[in-house]
Amino acid sequence: xxxxxxxxxxxxxxxxxxxxxxxxxxxxxxxxxxxxxxxxxxxxxxxxxxxxxxxxxxxxxxxxxxxxxxxxxxxxxxxxxxxxxxxxxxxxxxxxxxxxxxxxxxxxxxxxxxxxxxxxxxxxxxxxxxxxxxxxxxxxxxxxxxxxxxxxxxxxxxxxxxxxxxxxxxxxxxxxxxxxxxxxxxxxxxxxxxxxxxxxxxxxxxxxxxxxxxxxxxxxxxxxxxxxxxxxxxxxxxxxxxxxxxxxxxxxxxxxxxxxxxxxxxxxxxxxxxxxxxxxxxxxxxxxxxxxxxxxxxxxxxxxxxxxx
Amino acid sequence: xxxxxxxxxxxxxxxxxxxxxxxxxxxxxxxxxxxxxxxxxxxxxxxxxxxxxxxxxxxxxxxxxxxxxxxxxxxxxxxxxxxxxxxxxxxxxxxxxxxxxxxxxxxxxxxxxxxxxxxxxxxxxxxxxxxxxxxxxxxxxxxxxxxxxxxxxxxxxxxxxxxxxxxxxxxxxxxxxxxxxxxxxxxxxxxxxxxxxxxxxxxxxxxxxxxxxxxxxxxxxxxxxxxxxxxxxxxxxxxxxxxxxxxxxxxxxxxxxxxxxxxxxxxxxxxxxxxxxxxxxxxxxxxxxxxxxxxxxxxxxxxxxxxxxxxxxxxxxxxxxxxxxxxxxxxxxxxxxxxxxxxxxxxxxxxxxxxxxxxxxxxxxxxxxxxxxxxxxxxxxxxxxxxxxxxxxxxxxxxxxxxxxxxxxxxxxxxxxxxxxxxxxxxxxxxxxxxxxxxxxxxxxxxxxxxxxxxxxxxxxxxxxxxxxxxxxxxxxxxxxxxxxxxxxxxxx
Numbered sequence: 069x070x071x072x073x074x075x076x077x078x079x080x081x082x083x084x085x086x087x088x089x090x091x092x093x094x095x096x097x098x099x100x101x102x103x104x105x106x107x108x109x110x111x112x113x114x115x116x117x118x119x120x121x122x123x124x125x126x127x128x129x130x131x132x133x134x135x136x137x138x139x140x141x142x143x144x145x146x147x148x149x150x151x152x153x154x155x156x157x158x159x160x161x162x163x164x165x166x167x168x169x170x171x172x173x174x175x176x177x178x179x180x181x182x183x184x185x186x187x188x189x190x191x192x193x194x195x196x197x198x199x200x201x202x203x204x205x206x207x208x209x210x211x212x213x214x215x216x217x218x219x220x221x222x223x224x225x226x227x228x229x230x231x232x233x234x235x236x237x238x239x240x241x242x243x244x245x246x247x248x249x250x251x252x253x254x255x256x257x258x259x260x261x262x263x264x265x266x267x268x269x270x271x272x273x274x275x276x277x278x279x280x281x282x283x284x285x286x287x288x289x290x291x292x293x294x295x296x297x298x299x300x301x302x303x304x305x306x307x308x309x310x311x312x313x314x315x316x317x318x319x320x321x322x323x324x325x326x327x328x329x330x331x332x333x334x335x336x337x338x339x340x341x342x343x344x345x346x347x348x349x350x351x352x353x354x355x356x357x358x359x360x361x362x363x364x365x366x367x368x369x370x371x372x373x374x375x376x377x
Numbered sequence: 378x379x380x381x382x383x384x385x386x387x388x389x390x391x392x393x394x395x396x397x398x399x400x401x402x403x404x405x406x407x408x409x410x411x412x413x414x415x416x417x418x419x420x421x422x423x424x425x426x427x428x429x430x431x432x433x434x435x436x437x438x439x440x441x442x443x444x445x446x447x448x449x450x451x452x453x454x455x456x457x458x459x460x461x462x463x464x465x466x467x468x469x470x471x472x473x474x475x476x477x478x479x480x481x482x483x484x485x486x487x488x489x490x491x492x493x494x495x496x497x498x499x500x501x502x503x504x505x506x507x508x509x510x511x512x513x514x515x516x517x518x519x520x521x522x523x524x525x526x527x528x529x530x531x532x533x534x535x536x537x538x539x540x541x542x543x544x545x546x547x548x549x550x551x552x553x554x555x556x557x558x559x560x561x562x563x564x565x566x567x568x569x570x571x572x573x574x575x576x577x578x579x580x581x582x583x584x585x586x587x588x589x590x591x592x593x594x595x596x597x598x599x600x601x602x603x604x605x606x607x608x609x610x611x612x613x614x615x616x617x618x619x620x621x622x623x624x625x626x627x628x629x630x631x632x633x634x635x636x637x638x639x640x641x642x643x644x645x646x647x648x649x650x651x652x653x654x655x656x657x658x659x660x661x662x663x664x665x666x667x668x669x670x671x672x673x674x675x676x677x678x679x680x681x682x683x684x685x686x687x688x689x690x691x692x693x694x695x696x697x698x699x700x701x702x703x704x705x706x707x708x709x710x711x712x713x714x715x716x717x718x719x720x721x722x723x724x725x726x727x728x729x730x731x732x733x734x735x736x737x738x739x740x741x742x743x744x745x746x747x748x749x750x751x752x753x754x755x756x757x758x759x760x761x762x763x764x765x766x767x768x769x770x771x772x773x774x775x776x777x778x779x780x781x782x783x784x785x786x787x788x789x790x791x792x793x794x795x796x797x798x799x800x801x802x803x804x805x806x807x808x809x810x811x812x813x814x815x816x817x818x819x820x821x822x823x824x825x826x827x828x829x830x831x832x833x834x835x836x837x838x839x840x841x842x843x844x845x846x847x848x849x850x851x852x853x854x855x856x857x858x859x860x861x862x863x864x865x866x867x868x869x870x
Contacts, residue, residue, distance in 0.1 A: 110519075111512030178515045181494045185510040211493050226496065226509045265486060265532045265554050267501055294562070299481035338502060 100193045102134050103186035104144040109179060112186055113144040124196040128157065128164060131190050147186035149179055155205075162198040163219060164191055172204045188220045237264050243275055244331045244371065245285035250320035252372035253328055254285045269305050269337040270298040276332060288328035290316045296347070304363050305339035309346055314354065322355035327370045334366040341365050408597065413590035420582035421575075428571045432564055436528075439560045443483075444524045444533050447553055450479055451522070451537035455551050458489070458539050476500055485532070485555030489539075490514055492548050509552075517550045531557045596620040600627060607635065644814065651816035655698050655830065659691040666691075701832040704763065705815065708839035715757045715843065717868045722752040722793055726786060729766045733773065740778045744769075747785040752793045755868040756844060764840035765795065767833040768860050772799035775858070792846070792866060798859040804852040812850060813838045845869060 101114035117134060121127045136148050151171040158165050166187065175183065188200045199219040202209040209217045238261050244253040258281070262271050273295055279287030293312035298305065307329060316325065330342040341363035346352045352360045405411075454475060480487045480500035489498035490509055499505050513523045517536040524535045532554050539549035596618050603616050615635070616628035666684045670676055730746055737744050772782045780800040787794045804812055804819050811817045816831040841848045846864035 106512075110515040112510055177492065177494070178518060181508065181510065181515070185508070220508075224507055226504050226507050226511070263530055263532075264501075264503070265530065265556060267480075267484070267486070270484070297484050297559075299484060301477065301481055 101190070102131065102139075103147060103189045104135075104139055105147045105179075105182045105186065106144045107142070109182070112147075112182060112189070114189075115139055115141070115144075119194065124159065124194060127194045128159065128191060128197065131194065132157065132166075132187075135186065135190055147183045149175055149183070152183070159197070162196060163201060164197050164199070165201045165203060166191075167203040167206060170205050172209075184220070185225050188225065189222055192222045237262060239268075239271075241272060241275060242332070242335050243272065243280075244288075244328045244335075245276075245280045246288050246318070246320045246324045246328065247372050248284070248286060250286060250318070250324060253324060253331060253370045254372050256280055256282070256285055267298060267300070267337075269300060269307075269333050269339065270295070272332050272336050273298055273307055273329065276329060286320060287318055288320055288325045289313070290318065300337065300339050303339050304341045304343055305333050305337060306343045306345060307333070308348055309344070311347060313344075313346055314352070316355075322358050324370065326354060326358055326360075326364060327367050330364040331366050331368070331370065407594075409590040409594040412593050413586040416586035416589055417579075417582055420586070421579050424575055424578055428568075428575065432568060432571070435567065436560065436564055439563065440526050440533060440557060443555065443557065443560065444526065444535060447483060447485075447533065447535045447555055448522065448524060448537065450483075451535055451551055451553055454479065455537050455539045458549065458551070459542050473498070479553070483553075483555040484558070485553055488552045490550045490552060492518075494518075497549070511552075514550050514552060517552075518547050520547055526557075531561055533557055596624045600624060600631075604631070648815055651831070652702065655816060656695065659695040659698075662691045663688050698830045698832075701830045701836065705832055705836050705839065708760070708836065708843060715868070715870070716759065717755050717757055719753055719755050720758050720761075722754055722756070722786060722795075723748050725758065725762060726765060726784060726795070729762060729769060730784065733766065733769050736770075737773050737782065740773070740776070740780075742773060742776050742779070743781040745781065745783050747783065749785070749787040752786060752788045752866075754788075754793055754864065754866045756864065757840075760840040760843060761864070764837040764862070765797075767837040768797045768862070771833050771837075772797055772801060772858075775799070775801040777801060780857075788866065790866075792863045795862040795864075796859060797862075798857060800857045803854040803856055803858055804850070805854050806852070809850055809852055813848070 099116050100119050102117040104113045104115060105111070106113050117131075119127050119130065121130050132154055136146055136153070138146050149171075151169075152175065153169050153171070155167045155169050157167060172180070184202065187202075191197050191200050199221050201219050202217060211217055238259060240257060240259050243256050243258060245256055246252070247254045258275065260271065260275060266274075273289070277289045277291050277293065277295065279291065290312060292315070294310040296308040296310055298307050300306070318325075326344065329344065333342050334340060343350065343363040344354075344360050346360065350361045354360055454472075457475070458472060476487045476489070476498060477500050479485075487498070487500045488496050488504070488509075491497045494508050494510070494514065496504050496507050496509055513525060513534065513536045516523055517538050520538060522535070522537045524533065526533050534552070534554040537551045537553075538547040539551060540546070541548040600616060600618050603618070616631050618624040618628045666688050670681065670684055726746060726748075730744055734744055769782065769784065776782065776799050782800075783796075783798040785796045785798075787796075802820075808819050812819065813834050815835045817835075818831050838848050841862055841864060844864045845868070846862060848860065848862050850858060850860050852858040
């Protein structure tokens with residue numbers, strides 16, 4: 069009896085572990101995918117695929133063949149519509165030039181777009197392929213305006229495979245924090261992963277509110293403050309805080325806090341001046357000394373000489 | 378580190394102390410605690426549910442309103458764009474300003490996509506010129522605008538088709554994605570407020586519940602006190618707790634029980650005095666007889682003989698009383714062993730009557746036995762014989778001279794019925810319910826000449842009850858008395 073129960077338990081545990089394996093496998097980094105089109109013909113789907121072949125050429129051939137085959141799943145189909153086929157392809161440096169037959173020109177805009185995106189995304193995963201060029205019957209593919217489409221890389225597409233447009237992006241930001249004494253600004257470069265739905269100015273202010281990650285610099289904007297909104301108009305960036313912004317407890321000079329925001333935004337964003345508001349009002353004196361009634365311009369004199377580390 | 382350890386052990390002590398205390402008064406079993414607990418649950422739970430429902434529907438509603446606003450703005454802008462023929466990339470400065478204004482007002486991103494899925498305008502200037510591969514955009518090019526709310530990343534995405542001014546063809550798509558941070562902020566604020574109110578409500582309800590629990594349990598405490606007072610002495614401490622219907626019922630039931638106990642107590646006292654009296658009477662007679670013999674001198678032998686004969690009779694009587702008492706006590710015993718056997722009741726009755734007929738004959742009383750059918754039943758022969766002979770003896774004793782006794786036996790599929798009817802002196806209606814009590818005599822003045830111990834009917838009743846049967850008496854004063862006995866054919870212990 070006990071043995072049987074043990075067996076059942078171990079079976080259960082194995083099943084759970086196996087389930088974990090399949091899930092883990094899907095999101096594993098560095099795997100390669102073949103891109104397909106969903107049945108409605110409105111979006112891309114990807115399926116994991118093991119590249120075979122040693123040379124770049126054999127891998128390209130392999131990927132193109134795999135793309136034309138119908139996948140096992142009924143939820144998506146091959147990106148190649150009926151009749152469209154690759155006549156030939158060649159590789160120069162890191163650019164693959166794919167030549168399609170004349171049926172390519174008869175495709176609908178959406179199908180053409182999906183096929184183009186799927187092909188570029190699939191091929192660019194191969195080591196040694198950076199760009200893809202499309203040709204139809206030996207002539208370069210042209211847009212409706214008659215201009216050549218030219219070389220395409222995955223960056224040419226705002227890509228997403230799900231329903232949402234917003235992928236996360238990586239970006240480098242130059243932020244200014246207070247130095248240890250709190251009388252100068254120090255420059256810190258950080259790399260952040262952010263939602264592309266967010267404007268760069270808002271991202272900068274939010275990162276400033278989080279404070280520096282090192283102990284060589286001090287925070288400037290109190291994290292209890294709430295950011296009500298950031299908008300840019302006519303080269304002026306409007307940063308709207310709530311009253312929490314005024315209740316700072318950091319041992320920092322008032323102008324350092326202000327210019328930490330101003331310099332960081334002007335440096336990284338698309339504005340040349342910064343207007344700070346508290347609850348939508350500008351008729352405020354920050355720490356009793358700095359009037360916020362007018363926009364600020366960048367002041368590089370605040371920045372501490374860069375120490376050689 | 379050490380300090381924190383001290384604090385921890387201190388807490389442990391407190392907790393175990395509380396536990397001990399809880400055990401002592403069995404908190405969870407107390408009605409007071411349960412009432413308080415129920416009130417707290419009933420007060421707080423709906424609040425929590427309401428909070429969740431309202432916040433949830435607020436979020437839904439706010440997102441819907443925001444989406445509708447944006448769609449409205451999009452439609453206006455798209456119409457404007459189609460009139461200036463945006464697809465030809467002649468972006469007027471006005472349109473550009475309006476796009477960025479929309480982007481600023483809703484703190485979102487606006488993109489305009491041309492018919493080749495290239496991003497022609499982006500208020501964040503990030504992806505201009507790139508080709509967009511998005512399900513929503515492709516669907517929008519098929520003619521229908523879409524809207525999508527991503528709660529995890531908190532934004533709303535709306536696409537709206539730009540229809541050409543001269544044709545119905547979709548020549549571009551406007552894609553707006555708007556952050557819902559402000560909605561989330563409002564929700565957090567509302568949640569905080571709701572929680573504050575919730576905590577306040579909880580405190581008020583807790584106080585109220587404790588108070589209500591205390592008040593509602595008070596009647597029960599009073600009942601306990603009254604019962605304890607009763608326990609201490611049999612006073613006329615009747616319960617009168619009429620606060621609730623339930624306590625009223627308890628009071629009534631308790632008072633009933635108290636009354637019954639009193640009756641029992643009285644009857645026991647009466648029994649004891651009866652027993653002493655009955656036992657004392659023969660002794661007194663004997664003492665008188667013996668004393669008169671002792672005080673007289675030169676008593677003739679005949680007188681001795683006569684007196685000794687009387688004394689012997691008295692001893693016989695005493696003996697009978699004690700025997701009857703013993704058999705009664707035996708039947709009263711709870712752990713009584715029934716010696717059950719299948720008996721023919723007809724022969725049993727015949728046997729008893731045969732034994733008693735001579736006694737009846739002395740007073741010229743006719744005894745008739747009428748048997749309707751042969752009856753076999755599972756009974757304890759000794760006990761049932763005792764009961765039947767007691768009934769018949771009774772009928773003889775309280776009969777008129779030259780009277781009659783009619784015994785009949787009948788049965789159905791479940792029980793047999795024995796009826797003993799006589800033409801005797803009868804029992805007054807108001808006393809008939811007492812005749813089965815021990816030592817109860819209807820006519821106390823004549824008891825001595827009739828004889829008997831006053832225990833016969835009591836013994837008969839006990840025997841019948843032990844057979845799970847019933848006995849009843851019907852009487853007409855001066856006409857006679859009828860006893861009916863019903864006993865199940867099969868004995869069920």
